[in-house]
Amino acid sequence: MLLEGTVVADAETVIDDGALVVEGDRIVAVGERDELVEQYSDEDRRACDVLMPGIVGGHVHSVQSLGRGIADDTALLDWLFDYVLPMEAGLDAEGMRIAAELGYAELVESGVTTAIDHLSVRHADEAFEAAGEVGIRGRIGKVLMDKDSPEGLEEDTGEALAESERLIREYHDTSGGRIQYALTPRFAVSCTEECLRGVRDLADEYDGVRIHTHASENRDEVATVEDDTGMRNVHWLDEVGLTGEDVVLAHCVWTDESEREVLAETGTHVTYCPSSNMKLASGVAPIPDYLDRGINVALGNDGPPCNNTLDPFTEMRQASLLQKVEDLDPTTLPARTVFEMATVNGARAAGFEQVGRLAPGWKADVVGLTTDLTRATPLHDILSHLVFAAHGDDVEFTMVDGEVLYDDGEHVRIDAERVRREASEYEVPVAD
Numbered sequence: 001m002l003l004e005g006t007v008v009a010d011a012e013t014v015i016d017d018g019a020l021v022v023e024g025d026r027i028v029a030v031g032e033r034d035e036l037v038e039q040y041s042d043e044d045r046r047a048c049d050v051l052m053p054g055i056v057g058g059h060v061h062s063v064q065s066l067g068r069g070i071a072d073d074t075a076l077l078d079w080l081f082d083y084v085l086p087m088e089a090g091l092d093a094e095g096m097r098i099a100a101e102l103g104y105a106e107l108v109e110s111g112v113t114t115a116i117d118h119l120s121v122r123h124a125d126e127a128f129e130a131a132g133e134v135g136i137r138g139r140i141g142k143v144l145m146d147k148d149s150p151e152g153l154e155e156d157t158g159e160a161l162a163e164s165e166r167l168i169r170e171y172h173d174t175s176g177g178r179i180q181y182a183l184t185p186r187f188a189v190s191c192t193e194e195c196l197r198g199v200r201d202l203a204d205e206y207d208g209v210r211i212h213t214h215a216s217e218n219r220d221e222v223a224t225v226e227d228d229t230g231m232r233n234v235h236w237l238d239e240v241g242l243t244g245e246d247v248v249l250a251h252c253v254w255t256d257e258s259e260r261e262v263l264a265e266t267g268t269h270v271t272y273c274p275s276s277n278m279k280l281a282s283g284v285a286p287i288p289d290y291l292d293r294g295i296n297v298a299l300g301n302d303g304p305p306c307n308n309t310l311d312p313f314t315e316m317r318q319a320s321l322l323q324k325v326e327d328l329d330p331t332t333l334p335a336r337t338v339f340e341m342a343t344v345n346g347a348r349a350a351g352f353e354q355v356g357r358l359a360p361g362w363k364a365d366v367v368g369l370t371t372d373l374t375r376a377t378p379l380h381d382i383l384s385h386l387v388f389a390a391h392g393d394d395v396e397f398t399m400v401d402g403e404v405l406y407d408d409g410e411h412v413r414i415d416a417e418r419v420r421r422e423a424s425e426y427e428v429p430v431a432d
Contacts, residue, residue, distance in 0.1 A: 001402075002043040003366065004033050006382055008052040009358040010344065011336040014382055020051060022364040025176075025401035030358055048368035048396055050382060053356050054113025054137075055312040055367065056346025058271035058298025059212075059250040062103030063088065063096055063120050063127055066428045068304035076218045076280045081150065083430070084305050088120040089152030090429025096120065098426050100127035101419045104134040105411060106310045110392030113137055113365040113400045116212055116248060116271070116300070116350050118184045121145055121153045121160075128171045131179055135405045135413050137365065139350040141184035141212060142167050146195045149186075161198045168206050178401060180208060180351060182248075187214040188225045188236055200241030210246045210351050213237070216259070217251040218282040234259035243268045248349045250300065251276075252290070253283040260286070264293040269349035272341065274318040275309075276302035284326040287319070287333060298346035299338070311392035316342050320387060335387040364402035369394045 007018030009030055019036040021029040021043060029036055037045070064084060071083035091099065100119075107115055114137040119127050124142035131138045142164055146157040155163075164183055172181035183199045185191040203209050216222055216233040229236045234255055237243055245267040252263070252270045263270065272287050290297050299319055301310045316338050323333040344356030354362040371379055375389055398406040405412055 002036060002040050002045045003048065003051055003368065004037075004045060005048040005051045005368065007358060008050060008382055008386065010053070011339045011383065018051070020358055020366070022366070022399070022402050025364055027358060027360055027362050027364050029360055049371040050369040050386070051358065052367050052369065052386065053343045053358050054365035054398065054400065055111050055342050056298060056350060056356060057107055057112045057115040057300055057310070057312060058248070058346040058349055059273055059300030059302060060103065060107065060115050060117050060310060061119075061303030062107075062115070062117050063091070063099040064303035064305050065103040065106070066091070066095065066099045066423060066426060068308045070428070070430050071305050074280070075220070076282055077220050079280060079306065084303070085150045085153055087429055089150050091120070091123070093123045093126055095426055095428075096123035097126040097130055098419065098422045100130035101134065101414065102423045103304070103310065104130055104136050105414060105416050105419055108134060108136055108398050109395060109406045109411065109416075110311045110313070111367040111369070111395045111398055112310070112312050113367065113398060114347060114350055114352060114355060115139070116182065116298075116346075117141070118212060118250070119143055121155060124167055125170070128167070128179065132175045133414060135178070135400055135403060137178045137352065137355070137400055139180050139182045139210060139212070139352075140171075141182035144183070144185040144195055144199065145190040147190060147192050149190045157192060157195050157198065160195060161202065164199075165202060168202070168209055172206065172209060176401065180210070181206070182210045182212040184211075185213045185242075187221065188229070188233060189221060193240055196237070196240040196242055203246060208351065210248065211242055212248045213242060213250070215249040215252055216254045217277075218280070219254055222254050232256065232259055234262055238262050238266065246351070248298070250302070251282070251285065253277055253285045255286070260289065260293060260295075263290070263295050269296045269298060271298045271300045271349065272319055273300045273302040273315075274322045275315055276306045278318070278322065279306050284322055287323055288327065291337070296345055296348055297341055298349040299341040312342060313386070313390045313392055313394075316387045335383045338387050339383055364399060366399040367395055368397045370396050
């Protein structure tokens with residue numbers, strides 16, 4: 001297939017009258033349209049205003065999709081323990097399936113081709129099956145919680161680790177490599193030392209398995225971990241083995257100098273979730289400092305109950321604007337940097353090679369967008385438009401591994417109308 005349009009191959013490479021050629025699950029050529037049309041004259045052709053790499057959701061909670069709007073205007077720990085965790089505890093297998101399908105459908109139709117997804121304690125199989133059905137590329141894991149957790153979520157440590165290992169054996173490196181496993185302890189507040197060290201042991205035992213958890217999201221969480229362990233959050237995670245190139249830490253809003261040194265020295269990845277951090281009043285993560293230290297920073301939406309959207313374009317805009325206000329510096333986090341966070345940086349955090357750019361030999365994860373919009377007129381700078389003005393509903397098609405999953409408003413693999421209907425009809429367990 002030959003795709004034509006303005007090709008945003010990466011943050012530094014824009015081909016105004018460009019094209020790319022997809023064969024199987026790979027991009028085989030990227031360049032000027034006229035040259036590629038002549039060279040690949042037998043290929044089916046499709047034109048789109050803008051072609052860009054698929055966006056990587058560096059931290060999402062697909063199974064919280066049924067809780068959109070249930071816990072507005074609430075601080076993090078109250079939001080979590082009074083509303084979101086009780087909702088998760090009350091979801092049965094059907095609810096988890098519906099929530100995962102809904103979340104993945106929203107991601108795909110908004111231009112997200114890869115997600116690092118933090119599920120829940122129970123019924124993880126439902127989400128893995130849904131991811132395979134929808135066709136999204138995912139680094140996905142069952143949550144572990146073995147202390148100080150609501151009824152229905154707190155597990156025996158051994159059983160939690162054993163279930164995680166079963167899921168690794170069942171789902172890791174499946175769906176043609178699109179689905180990879182992440183061990184996902186909820187956070188240090190709800191996990192024992194035995195659990196966290198067990199997570200590291202499992203990650204070391206199974207090739208390609210990564211670790212994804214929350215860290216230092218707000219000051220109350222940091223204080224709780226320090227009271228429990230005598231250490232600040234990142235130091236505690238480092239002590240139990242949860243730092244390193246195979247670890248992705250969501251948020252990292254409240255870190256001190258010594259913790260940032262650990263993140264940089266160990267090659268630990270950080271995911272920035274600006275809308276969630278704003279809505280929960282958690283604070284502003286020191287993203288420019290992380291980048292200056294060489295820490296890889298991805299971009300994520302977090303969960304629908306604290307966002308309330310999985311639209312990645314909204315997140316790109318918020319990421320740049322929030323840092324500009326925090327630093328009182330309009331040059332902070334320019335569009336090109338944010339675009340890298342949302343694409344190739346996210347792919348690196350997720351552990352997917354040759355994902356996040358449009359380049360020969362790279363995976364054919366491609367998003368096509370329209371700019372036939374008043375909001376896109378005039379169009380002086382395409383990267384500026386994508387970061388500051390584009391919306392998820394500008395997406396015309398989403399392709400993963402060379403397969404179009406979403407096309408002109410319709411999902412190809414799933415019945416989105418059925419998913420929305422079931423999500424609306426499902427009785428969500430909500431706290432009084």
